[in-house]
Structure formats: structure tokens, C-alpha cells
Amino acid sequence: MHGIRLRQKVVKANWLDYMAKRAEQAHDSALRKFFATPLPDSDTPIAQVPMAALDMETTGLDERRHAIVSIGVVPFTLDRIPLAQRRYWVLKPPRPLDEASIAYHHITHSEIATAPDLDAVLDELLEVLAGRLVVVHFRNIERPFLDAAVKARRGEGVIFPMIDTMSLEARMHRQTMLARFSRWLGRPPVSIRLNASRERYGLPVYQGHHALIDALATAELLQAQISHHYTPETRLKDIWV
Amino acid sequence: MDVELLEIRQHMGQFPPFDGLSDELLDAIAEHVQVRYYKTGSDILRFDDTLKELCYIRSGAVEVYRRQGELYNRLGEGDIFGHFSLLRNHKVRLPAKAIEDTLIYFIPNAVFQRLCEEDDDFADFVELERPRLETAAEQQKKSNDMMVTRIRKLVTRYPVMVESTTTVQQAAKQVNEAQASAVLVINEGSNNPRYSFQDSEGKTWQMCGILTDSDFRTRVVAENLSAQTAIGEVVSERLITIQSDASVYEAMLTMLRNNVHHLPVLYRQRPVGVVHLSDIIRYETQSGLYLVSNIFNQSSAQGLAKLAPDVRAAFVRMVQEGANSQMVGSALSTIGRSFTRRLLELAEEALGPPPVPYCFMVNGSMARNEQSIVTDQDNALILSDDFNPDEHDDYFHALAAFVSDGLDACGYTYCKGDVMATNRQWRQPLHIWKRYFQDWMANPTPERLLHSSIFFDLDSIYGEDHFVEALQDLIAQTAPKSPLFLAAMARNALNRTPPLGFFRTFVMEKDGKHNNSINLKRRGTAPMVDLIRVHALACGSKAQNSFQRLNDISNTQLLATGVSDKLSYALEFLCMSRIRHQVIDLQEDRFPDNNIEPENVEDSERHTLKDAFQVLSNAQKFLKFRYPVPAQRQGR
DSSP states (O other): OOOOOOOOOOOOSOHHHHHHHHHHHOOSHHHHHHHHSOOOOTTSBGGGOOEEEEEEEESSSOTTTOOEEEEEEEEEOSSOEEGGGOEEEEOOOSSOOOHHHHHHHTOOHHHHHTOOOHHHHHHHHHHHHTTSEEEESSHHHHHHHHHHHHHHHHSSOOOOOEEEHHHHHHHHHTSSHHHHHHHHTTOOOOOOSHHHHHHHTTOOOOOOSOHHHHHHHHHHHHHHHHHHHSOTTOBGGGTBO | OOHHHHHHHHHHTTSTTGGGSOHHHHHHHHHHOEEEEEOTTOEEEOTTOBOOEEEEEEESOEEEEOTTSOEEEEEOTTOEEOHHHHHTTSBOSSOEEESSOEEEEEEEHHHHHHHHHHOHHHHHHHSOHHHHHHHHHHHHHHGGGGGSOBGGGGOOSOOOEEETTSBHHHHHHHHHHTTOSEEEEEEESOSOGGGEEEOTTSOEEEEEEEEEHHHIIIIIITTTOOTTSBHHHHSOSOOOOEETTSBHHHHHHHHHHHTOSEEEEEETTEEEEEEEHHHHHHHHTTSHHHHHHHHHHOOSHHHHHTTHHHHHHHHHHHHHTTOOHHHHHHHHHHHHHHHHHHHHHHHHHHHOSOSSOEEEEEETTTTTTOOOSSOBOOEEEEEOTTOOHHHHHHHHHHHHHHHHHHHHHTTOBOOTTOOSTTSGGGEEEHHHHHHHHHHHHHSOOHHHHHHHGGGGSEEEEEEOHHHHHHHHHHHHHHGGGOHHHHHHHHHHHTSSOOOOEEETTEEEOTTSOEESOEEHIIIIIHHHHHHHHHHHHHTTOOOOSHHHHHHHHHTSSSSOTTHHHHHHHHHHHHHHHHHHHHHHHHHTTOOOOSEEOGGGSOHHHHHHHHHHHHHHHHHHHHHHHHSOOOHHHHHO
16 A cells, blocks of 8 residues: 655635636636535535535545545535435546455446446536535545546646545644643554544444445534534634635 | 445344335335434434424434423434324424434434335334234234144154065164154055155155054064064054144044054155154143142142142243233143142141131232242131131141141242231131221221232132132222222322333333343332222222223223223233243243343333333323322311
């Protein structure tokens, strides 16, 4: 397994301006529509924000060498996660899948053989995400992979604001004074992986490594994090990245 | 089915009422589930909210309250709530709060209504108490058909079969090796369709006869035939068989009718075994009927005491064969009465005939014909009014002691409250007994009645039955006209209350406390029997059995329509639960008691028990309201 490549950090002082600018510049009609769909204002209380949990399974960790094999999306709000609106795609990667990642993802050759390329489902995907705040666990996979894959197919990438449940978890467990002190004492850091994080909130164990189940797991985790550490009135700008 | 929904489906599929749903309906639920997380202490349903969904607990724990804030139920993983509101006006009547971090799956009302329409068991489950209790009671009734044991149950091994050309010596050797007592003689091919069959290889055989141990003697040895004689030459042409699904009783009749001791048992036409008369006798000795006749054959108290293990065996067998609580209760009472009667006969043999007529009275569960395997003795002596203590009491004291000691040796332990004929107070002539009852009913206080209420279940089991009948008449005439007495009895009937239900591996009390086990007699059957007794006294019923009392009650206007049925279902279920757990105790070589441990209670039993507790609790509330302490008494 390869480690995570160091990447330039995406920092957007004003996401809404960025989105508006991309809407003007976009050549691709689907991307133009995506960027033009307004997102809630950064002062909006989180309880009023329509969200979509997103998870991808990939063949590795480097977006330049590896590909997306499946995408799961679960639209939701702080109040409800309606499973009827869930979306799930298995994709055929441009490069063949190796055995190791098959075992890891439970996706088989035959499923992939009949699957479409990302290009064929991209319009649908963007339509589901448009106007919703995307929630992921660890943005450094979903963001670069999607950006690179879209750039390769449509000539321009796609970057948008996200809520990252892993970085919310890191704020609680890695960046507090107590956490730093305990690290200074040489104690191992608290795990902020999806399942370990869920366990802290009493959330059940789901069978992992399925993009849709992980998306659902992420949506539930965000509801738990908000109810424990924030309030329904917490403003979007305090938690999006 | 999408793999991603499997997670949800598989979880729900483990818990009632979802565990009985078709795959198609489970898919429909998983497809429409909405999820939400609740932190410890947060409200899930608030009073008077409009409810549009059924709530399913995926993880965590929830408490449901009555409007006044009283705890209604505590629920855990796999439980549902909100269905009462959905079935009524969609307004939340029982608010709910997360008491642990909780994940709820909401099932939209449209899906819920579809489940109720398409799956009867689901509809029964979410409806109020009655249907589920009714169904449980009916299922128990249905399985009673199995009381008829089939003869195949007694077949333990394949029959010994030899071809007719085999020598009798060879055949005898095979019978020996198999430790059997008969051999079936068969021929290849078939000329008589009646006894032809095919073996597992498809070969056709013809069964032409049976040779039994005694046939070897009468047909071979006594006839001075050679051991090398072919068995086909000596076998009897007469063949009496029985089908494997015939009852044990039919098999016994067939043997008697044809004067044979061996019966080949056939499945369709193929022989599957041979039963011998001794197999049937061995089986029948475990039955209550045999036990009772055995009791009367004992010539000493020691002999009777040796039968105690047989009582337990008969009890276990009856339950396994699907008897309901009334059958078990009356069978055990019959056995208990038989022990008592035989002891009285033996006592009279030893002490001589009684100086004055008497009646031996039983009280409590034996009088109600509701005896369980865990029981003590409650009895008394009603003597003729000619009784003269100085002359006669030594005799009756000795008689009472003989019976009481004998019963204790047979497993009916001494009564802790000293309600026994050995107690002089309970060994009195009829006119004194009448005075006792008149006094209890005319000057009642709950404290006085606490110890005497057991006498209001009374039956004669030996001697002058009419003494007890006179007391029963007196009670039936006086009690309905004695509001003070009824109020005091009612108050005592509320001393023991049921728990709220179960939570995980605990028993939940109404104040939210947990216990590791529950005494199902003290917290279920006994308070139920108590409250039924009060209603029965109020309506002048002379019945002693609780189910018969409920019948009498339902013929009056005392209870709202359907309530007595509900009570009878609940009592049946509580009794059966207690009995089943006693069987578990016996099977695991523990001393049976009245306790049940939540971890031994199956999911469906939990829900039904909770319903039964609820029925009892509601009935207790009504009792308080129906038999108030009359005003003039309160004023004093």
C-alpha cells in the first residue's frame, strides 16, 4: 500500500465567490450547472443545510496512478438520512484492477467489466451533489481523486467546499491542549478512523469498505458530532473546509 | 436487493416482529428507512407531536413515558416504539427519550400501514395486548393435539429381518446380536401387495411373518425341529401390524385385541421397527394416569415418598407433549389429591375408624386445581358438630400429623404459614368453621385477611364433602353483600404488582430499577389469581379454579366486555411461562423454582409476558376503583 502523497493544501477564503467564478469560466455544461447551483451562505446554521455524504472506493491512494472503482452518495440533513435517496455507482477504472484491491473492496471483475466509465455517470453525480454541502471522512481522498478524474475527462477539475468528519474528530482529539499534552507524554494518539470515531459516539459497527455504507456511516457520524460538540445553530463557516 | 441495504435488513430481520416478515416486505422497509442519531438525554418523541413514522432502535437505549412522566417502558436494540400512536390519531401519547447515545431507523407510516395490511403476525404484534396474548394462548391450545403420541416415537431401532430360507439357528443368532426379541421374515419379490415394500436399493420384498422369542420355543424347540430348519417353514401366516402414525393407545388396543405382544411398525408398507408390549408399558408408566393408580397401590408412606421422581417425570412429559396450564394444573392437583387420599386411607388403617365423621379440606392451589411442581401443603380438618375435643382430638391430631408428615416426605413441604390440619385452630367442627368465615367477612381488615384469604380457595378431598359445600354456600351468599370484605380483599390483592417488562438481560421495575430475575409466581400468577378471586367472591361464584371463576365473572356485568378473556389469556400465558421455566430447571438438573431469568426468555416470550404484565397491572387499577372502602367506614 502506498502512503498519502503530500499535496498542496486547498484553502478557500470565500467558497461562494470561488464557486461563482468557476460557474462563469466553465466550458462543460454539467460543470457549469453544478457551480451555478447556489450553496447555502457561510452563516447558515448547520440544521438548515442540505448535505450529501460522499464516499469513494479507489484502487490506491495516489490519484495520479490509481482510479475510482465505486462512489456512494447519501443526501441528508441534520434531522434525517433518507435511504430512499441513496445513489451508488460501480465504475470501470481506465487501468485493470489488481487482485489485492478486489479482496479489499468486495467488488468483483465481473461487476467492473459491465460497469460504465466515470464520464457516463458524472452528470448524474454532479446533479445529486449540486446545492448540497458534501460530507466526507478524510477529504484528501475524495477531493483530489474527483478533481483529477473530472479534469482527465472534461478538461477542467471540480473542487468544492466540504465538511470533513475526520478533521472535526481531529479537532476534538488531536488538537486540544489535553491531546497535545498526552502526545508529549508519549501516549499513542486517539484513532480518528471512521469506525473508531463512530465507536466513541455509540454508533454501531457496519461492514466497511463499501462506498455507500461508508457514506451512510459518515452521515451518521456527522449527526453525532454535531449533537455532542456543536449545536444545530453552528454556522457553516465554522465547520466547512 | 442492494448490498448496502443488507446491513439494515439483516439487523431488522433478527428482531420481532420483523423476523417473521417475507424478504419482499423486509426489502420494502430497508428501502425507505430514514436514520437519525440522538445523543444521551435528548427527546425523540415529544408529547402531542405529530408522528408519521414507526421508530426502530438500531443501537442505544430509549425510555418511553406516560404523560404524567411515569416510566412506561425501557427499550433496547431491535425494539420498536410509536406504533400505538400510528394506529390511533398520530399524536404522540407516550413521549420517548434517548437514555444512551442512540441511532433510530424511522419507518414511514405508509410502509408501516402496508406491513399491517399484508402481514397478520406483524399486525397482531403492534396491536394492543389482547391479540398477541390471544394468539399465544391459541397456539398453546393447538399444540395440545400432540397429546396423542404416535407409536413411531417408541421405535428406537430398525427391525431384524431375515429371508425365509435362513435357518432358525441363524435367525436366532441375529436376534441375539441385535438384543431384539423378534425377527421379521421376508422374501424377495412379491405376491401379496399388502406387505410388499421396496428397500433402499429399490429391490421389492414381501414381509411374510414374524417369529418371536416365544415362537422359537413353541414352534421350533417344542416341536423338536432341527436348528437347521428354514425359518419360512415355521413362521406364522398371521401377521398383525400397525402404521407408524397410529397412536400409542391404538397400538395397545391392537395388541390386546389380537393377543400379541409384538407389533411390526410400518411406514406406509415398509417395516421400520417392532414394538413390544413392554415398550408401551415403560412409556405409560411415565404418564399421570399410571402414576395415580400406582399411588393407590402403595401400602406405606415410605412407598409413596419413592414416587416423587415419577411426579416430576410426568410433569416434564406433559409439558413436552404440549399440555396447557389448565391440564398441567389439574393433573398435578389430581396427583396431589391422590397422595393425600392414600395417606388418609393408610392413617385410618393405622389409627382405626374415625370417632366422628370428618372432611379433609384442601386450600390454595390444590383446591383451585392449579397445582404446580413447586408447592407446599395447605389443608385443614372440618369435623362433625358431634366432635368433642377431649374425647376425639387425639385421634384427629394423630391423623393430621400422619398425613402432613407423609405429604412432606412426598415433596409437599410443610406450610410456612401453618395452614395445616396439625394446627389446632384449623382442626375444628363445622359450626366453628362457619363462625370463622362469618367473622372474616363481617369484620374484615386487610391485616386479618392477609393470612386467611387462602381459605377462600377451598375444596373437599376426602370424607364428608357436604361440610365443605356448606362453607362454599355460606361464602357465596355472604360475600357479594359485604362491600367492606371485598374492599379489604381487593386491597390485599394489590400487595404484589407485576414488573414493567424486560430490558436487555434484566427485569425492569416500574421505578426503572433492574433485577436479575423475577419470581413469576409472586409477580404474576399469584396477584392474578388474587384479583380473580375478589371478582369471583363479588359475583357469588362457587367455582374454585381461576379459569372457571373467570367464566362465571364473564356472565355478569362486573367487567367490561372482553376483559375476562384478556385476563384468562394473560393468566394462561403467565402460568405456562412459569411451567416452561420449571421444565428447563428440571432438565438441567436444578431444583425447580418460580424464578425466571431474562436471558432464558426468548424474544417473542418477552413481548407477550410484557403484555400479560400490562393486563395484570390494568386489572389491578380497576380493582382498586371497583371495590372502594365504603364511606361510613372511612369516616370512623
